Amino acid sequence: MAYFEVVVLVATRKGAWIYRGDARRTDWRVDGPHFLGHIIHHLVLDPRDGRTLLAAAKTGHLGPTVFRSTDLGCTWKEAARPPAFAKAADGTGRAVDHTFWLTPSHPEEPGVWYAGTSPQGLFRSEDGGVSWTPFSAINEDPQYRAWMGTVQDGTPDGPKLHSILVDPRDPRHLYFAMSGGGVHESMDGGERFAPFVKGLEVVEGFDPADPTFHDPHCVRLCPSRPDRLYQQNHCGIYRIDRPSDTWVRVGRNMPASVGDIGFPLVVHPRDADTVWVFPMDGQTVWPRTCPEGRPSVYMTRDAGASWQRLDRGMPPTQVWWTVKRQAMSADGLDPLGLYFGTTSGELWLSRNEGGEWTCVAQHLPEIYAVEVLALQAGVSPP
Amino acid sequence: MKVLIPQVLHSYTPGREVAARGTTLAEVLADLDRQFPGIRFRIVDEQDRIRAHMRFFVGGEAVRDLSQPLGESDEVIIVQALSGG
Numbered sequence: 001m002a003y004f005e006v007v008v009l010v011a012t013r014k015g016a017w018i019y020r021g022d023a024r025r026t027d028w029r030v031d032g033p034h035f036l037g038h039i040i041h042h043l044v045l046d047p048r049d050g051r052t053l054l055a056a057a058k059t060g061h062l063g064p065t066v067f068r069s070t071d072l073g074c075t076w077k078e079a080a081r082p083p084a085f086a087k088a089a090d091g092t093g094r095a096v097d098h099t100f101w102l103t104p105s106h107p108e109e110p111g112v113w114y115a116g117t118s119p120q121g122l123f124r125s126e127d128g129g130v131s132w133t134p135f136s137a138i139n140e141d142p143q144y145r146a147w148m149g150t151v152q153d154g155t156p157d158g159p160k161l162h163s164i165l166v167d168p169r170d171p172r173h174l175y176f177a178m179s180g181g182g183v184h185e186s187m188d189g190g191e192r193f194a195p196f197v198k199g200l201e202v203v204e205g206f207d208p209a210d211p212t213f214h215d216p217h218c219v220r221l222c223p224s225r226p227d228r229l230y231q232q233n234h235c236g237i238y239r240i241d242r243p244s245d246t247w248v249r250v251g252r253n254m255p256a257s258v259g260d261i262g263f264p265l266v267v268h269p270r271d272a273d274t275v276w277v278f279p280m281d282g283q284t285v286w287p288r289t290c291p292e293g294r295p296s297v298y299m300t301r302d303a304g305a306s307w308q309r310l311d312r313g314m315p316p317t318q319v320w321w322t323v324k325r326q327a328m329s330a331d332g333l334d335p336l337g338l339y340f341g342t343t344s345g346e347l348w349l350s351r352n353e354g355g356e357w358t359c360v361a362q363h364l365p366e367i368y369a370v371e372v373l374a375l376q377a378g379v380s381p382p
Numbered sequence: 383m384k385v386l387i388p389q390v391l392h393s394y395t396p397g398r399e400v401a402a403r404g405t406t407l408a409e410v411l412a413d414l415d416r417q418f419p420g421i422r423f424r425i426v427d428e429q430d431r432i433r434a435h436m437r438f439f440v441g442g443e444a445v446r447d448l449s450q451p452l453g454e455s456d457e458v459i460i461v462q463a464l465s466g467g
Contacts, residue, residue, distance in 0.1 A: 061435035061462050062390060062424040078420045084428035095427035 003374045006331050007072070009053070010341055011040035014365035016055055018043075018073050023374070025337055025351050028360055031073060042326060042369045044102040045072070046128075048110055050375050054129045056099035056115070064098045066115070068129045081131035083115050083123040085139060094119050101326070102129075103164040106171030116161030120148045120178050122190075136190035144193075147181045147211040155179050162325065163219035167226050175229070177219045182211030183231070199247035201235040217263045218325040225272035230304075232265040232277055232325070239304050250304025254279070258291050258298070258309075264328035268336060268353075273303040276310075276330075276338060276354060278323040288343075289320045297328075297338070297354050313357035314348070321346070326369035333374050341367030383454055385410065388462040391425075394418040402458075407438060408448040410458060425460065437461040 008019040010032075017032030034040075038057045046052040051072045058064040066079040085094045096117045105112035115123040115132060124135035138144040151158055160179050167173035172189035175196065183200075184193040195211045206213040215234035222228040227242040230250075237251030237260045251260025261282030268274035276299050281287045290296075296311035321344035331337035338350045345364035350357050385402045387395050395418050402417070404410035408430075415422035425436050430448060432438070438445040439459040440452065452458070 059390065061433075061464065063427060063433050065420065065424065080419065082420075082423060084423070087428055087430070091429065093429040095429050095431065 003333060003376055005375045006333070006337065007045060007373050007375060008331075008339055008347070008360075009043040009045060009369075009371040009373075010347060010361075010364065010367060011043040011055070011326070011369035011371075012341075012345070012365040012367050013039055016040040016043045017361075017364060019347065019360065023333070025331075025333075025349065030361070034073060034076070035067065039098065040368065041098055041100045042102045042371075044104065044371050045373045046104045046113075047373055048104060048107055050373070052128055054102050054113065056102055058098045064096050064117075066099060066102075066129055066132070070128075079125075079130055079132065081133075083117055083121065083132040085121055086134055094121070096121060097158050099123075100160045101162040101164060103166065106166050106168070109171050112171075114164040114166075114174075114176075116164055116176060118154070118158035118160045119151060120154075120159050120161040120181060122161055122164070122176060124190075136186070136193060138184075138193055144181075147195075148178060149180060149212055153180055153212070163216065165219065165221045165229075167221070168223055169226055175219060175221070177216040177231075178211075179217065179234075180212065180215040182214035183216050183219055184211075196245075197247075198245050199240070199249075200231075200233060200238060201249065203235065218265045220265050220267045220275075222267050222272035223269050228272045228303075230265055230267055230275050232262050234261070234282075236260045237262075237265070237277060237304065248304075250300070253300075253305060254298060254307050255309075258296075259283075262323075263325035264323050264340065266328050266330050266338065269330060269332050270334075270336075271301075273301055274353075275300050275304065276328070278328055278340060280322045288322050290322060293318050293320055295319045295321070297340070297350075297357075299354050310350075310354035311357070312355065313350075320344075324368055326371075327367050329370050329372045331372040331374045337372070339370050339372050341370040343367065383410070383452065384457045385414065386457070386459045388460055390462050391421055391460070394421040394424075404452060406448065406452060407440075407445060407450045407458070410452060411448070435463045437463060 003023045006021040010017040015033035015036040021028045042056045053069040055067040065082040067076045101116035103114045111128040113125045121139045123132045163177040165175040174186045182197045185196040186193045202213040218232045231238040238247040254260040262279045266276045298307045321342040328340040347361040402413040
């Protein structure tokens, strides 16, 4: 398949940047900043048309919104109706603080997108991101609200709904995850969701049967084998092979000195046995930095039975950044290109599946998300 | 009536000063949103709560209630308190 351009979408705490590279991934052109000063939690290109971009945005003092481009970032227009909870008559209703996650739906559903918010809510657009409505019953369901907890139960800048996954074989088969609140699955297009947490560990002393205590950081479905999912969790790295209903902690096979705590996880698009993670220090007070100040991606080629350190090209010591859950991605080319963005504003690239790393950009704001898409010949760029 | 818009919202309006109609602050905000789609949601959330850091002043007095009655001669100043880093 012929590719002519790789598009890397970098969402940061202070705006968004788009890096456009040739198919060899050696020459990069930077386009940005977009929305300078806005907090951009996620910037996603629609793989169904190769030109529609959605950006989840807010600033420190304005309400959240979604910006939309249909020409790969040349021009932007605000969503007419951004994600917002239903208004409660008694004044106790929730308000979206920020949209955190964006997922384009199935190719059979052009224009359909899902969004996850903080506080946790699930939203859907059927018009390419112009207007959003609450999706499924979970946003107001008393049981789900109990599992979601409150802002006190979530991550430092609010609990988040993320990892919205659409089964490539069936657009009605959906997953999402909540930090905290567990992983959930629907077989009927979101009419009903059910917890999907068996086998996952929780912090010692809490009941693993209660989704409230689960903190999935990043869940990925293998495109080449959709019955297999991996998960980077607050309590380790897991794999599941359906129809099994029980997650297996494959992170136990990571080196003990590194551990299996982290945020991002990337699956190989063509090989369900190959996965990359970026471990972080989750000991004591959770520094959320590279373990021992030594950064590295870890890769498994055997579905988590063994893990290999991949740090060639990275600084060897005294490195104290880390990689957030949305900030590591793959481009789909062969050999696969891997990308990650750091909390210190560096964008890193490997053109050979992690064998060698190169820093593509420095001095960006804190990177929240990195998404990559290789555009194919026949898809006309603007 | 005259409404003064803070700089962070100038991407929605033609400038700092705009005109809007309404007998309450809520109606003025609704009219602003009709003229400048999307501006209200950046100021007021979906539960009709004024967002953190957003303040309204009418006749030099702080107003915290969207049902506050307004007269045609009133001037509404929307202020955004900068915070964070």
